[in-house]
Amino acid sequence: MIDLKYLQNNFEDASSKLQKKGVDTAILEKLQELFTALKAANATLESMKAEQNSMSKLFGQYKREGKDISELKAKVDANKEAMVPVQEKAREAEEALYSVALAMPNFPDDSVPEGADEEDNVELRKVLEPRSFDFKPKEHWELSEINGWIDFERGVKLAKSRFAILKGEASRLERALINFFLDTNRAKGFEEYSVPFINNATMLQGTGQLPKFGDDLFKIEDEDLYLIPTAEVPLTNMYNDEILSEKELPLLMTGYTPCFRKEAGSAGRDTRGIIRQHQFNKVEMVAIAHPDKSEEVFDLMVQNASDILTALGLPHRVVELCGGDLGFSAATTxxxxxWLPGQNQYREISSISNTRDFQARRAKIRFKDGKKNRLVHTLNGSALAVGRTIVAIMENYQNEDGTIEIPEVLKKYM
RNA sequence: CGGGAGAUGUCAGAGUGGUCGAAUGUGCCGGUCUUGAAAACCGGUGAGGGUUAUACCUCCGGGGGUUCGAAUCCCCCUCUCCCGGCCA
Structure with a gap:
């Protein structure tokens, strides 16, 4: 959640920041209004409560002194009755505020480039030259057919469309990649975790998936539980509603989980192959950092993910997202x-974000800064998406006859 | 899933209707003493909101109720532990 006090005190700045994300100033004015209304409603209610409390305290005294309480009781009863509508008003004001505030995206950093969509993202650098082929490279689903790696039909039979089965070498490759990713992350200082794949609504709200993006989640029937869309949710929320000590920071975590996404609104995109599935595997990095040091942790995470791709011999490019393409919780991504030679284009395989204090405020993750409690910064990034790495290996390591080489670093894992 | 017990501050653990945001111990921070440390002694030490700062409001697992007043009484839920069932 954004800092409402900041919004109130620096409205011009806040609204120009959010314009980058395409947020209309009108809704911000509304938000500011709701915030002011809540404060006013609370002030009224609290003073009435204070009066009520002080009168109630007199009862004990009166009784001890043997005084008559009937007059006092009449006063208290009247005040109590008068409080009911005020209380209701305050409750409504709070509800109104949070329904808007929780749906408000994070402020982008000032350094984030202007832009409407992915067209305006800024390429920072390219790493490794794409290999040149003396034949026409195939797409991964063609290669899958030749090698018998992916069973699309039976995946659909077991669940529904956008589910697939990896078979034989492909399945082993997946397992090898997970281990390789985890080992590499661990070597960089990320502690490994194995976490629940199902989380409750409070946690999903903590990281920003709820309440706004419930349609993208698989919900467990009759339970307050959801399949996680990314390990960012459990790893970040491990510290939900906790106060850490400064010396524990930064907390660097990594974990492998499957990820479940309804992909609502993505109908017709990437319907072929395993680029976009309802269930996919991912190894995630999450960091809980001191707010003054989150920048360097961010750089470490980007570098680590890039190094993994380099180690696998996969050409890639590093892209800074523009305001319009930035996710809901991210301040910078x-x-x-x-590089996918079969598709002849670069495709996203990792996304690393600094959410600053946006998730920390929602999830109440703080640390002791001297006497005061201060919000931490939370960061997350894939290292890496496993399914898409398989696709990348298939397309980059293909031979003319459709067979696929295994990258050197993975051989000891298979 | 059935039966029993419980949920209080870092932890342990008092508190069964008013002056309790909460005894005591412990942990942690600071101080005295010490060459230094330990011990001993002294002081401080939950969270959120609000205020320039005070006041003040809220929180004793969560939600609802009774009452002028609830950690304390009632109802529902969740979680933990024990017993049984089921089970990788």
Whole structure:
């Protein structure tokens, strides 16, 4: 959630920041209004409560002194009755505020480039030259057919469309990649975790998926539980509603989980192959950082993900997202896009974001800064998306006859 | 899933209707003493909101109720532990 006090005190600045994300100033004015209304309603209610409390305290005294309480009781009863509508008003004001505030995206950093969509993202650098082929490189689903790696039909049979089965070498490759990613992250200082794949609504709200993006989540019937769309949710929320000590920071975490996404609104996009599935595997990095040091942690995470791709021999480029393409919770995001020769284009394989204090405020993750409690910064990034890495290996390591080489670094894992 | 017990501050653990945001111990921070440390002693030490700062409001697992007043009484839920069932 954005800092409402900041909005109130720096309205011009806040609204120009959010314009980058395409947020209309009118809704911000509304938000500011709701915030002011809530404060006013609370002030009224609290003073009535104070009066009520002080009168109630007199009862004990009166009884001890043997005084008559009937007059006092009449006063208290009247005040109590008068409080009911005020209380209701305050409750409504709070509800109104949060329904808007929780749907408001994070402020982008000032450094984030202007732009409407992915067309305006800024390429920072390219890493590794794409290999030149002396034949026409095939797309991964063609290669899958030749090698018998992916069973699309039976995946659909078991669940529905956008589910697939990896078979034989492909399945082993997936397992090898997960281990390789985890080992590499661990070597960089990220502690490994194995977490629940189902989280409750409070946690999903903490990281920003709820309440606005519930349609993208698989919900467990009759339970307050959801399949996680990314390990960012459980890893970040491990510290939900906790106060850390400064010396624990930064907390660097990594974990492998499957990710479940309804992909609502993505109908017709990437329907072929396993680029976009309802279930996919991912190894995630999450960091809980001191607010003054989140920048360097961010750089470490970008570098780590890029190094993994380099180690796999996969050409990629580093792209800074523009305001319009930035996710809901992110203040800044760098995507790594891997080269897919079959598709003849770069495709996202990792996305690393600094959410600053946006998630920390929602999830109440703080640390002791001297006497005061201060919000941490939270960061997350893929290292890496496993399914898309398989696609990248298939397309980049294909031979003319459709067979696929295994990258050197993975051989000891298979 | 059925039966029993419980949920209080870092932890342990008092508190069964008013002056309790909460005894005591412990942990942590600071100080005295010490060459230094330990011990001992002294002081401080939950969170959120609000205020220039005070006042003040809220929080004793969560939600609802009774009452002028609830950590304390009632109802529902969740979680933990024990017993049984089921089970990788």
């Amino acid at each position: 760098i995507d790594l896009e891997v």
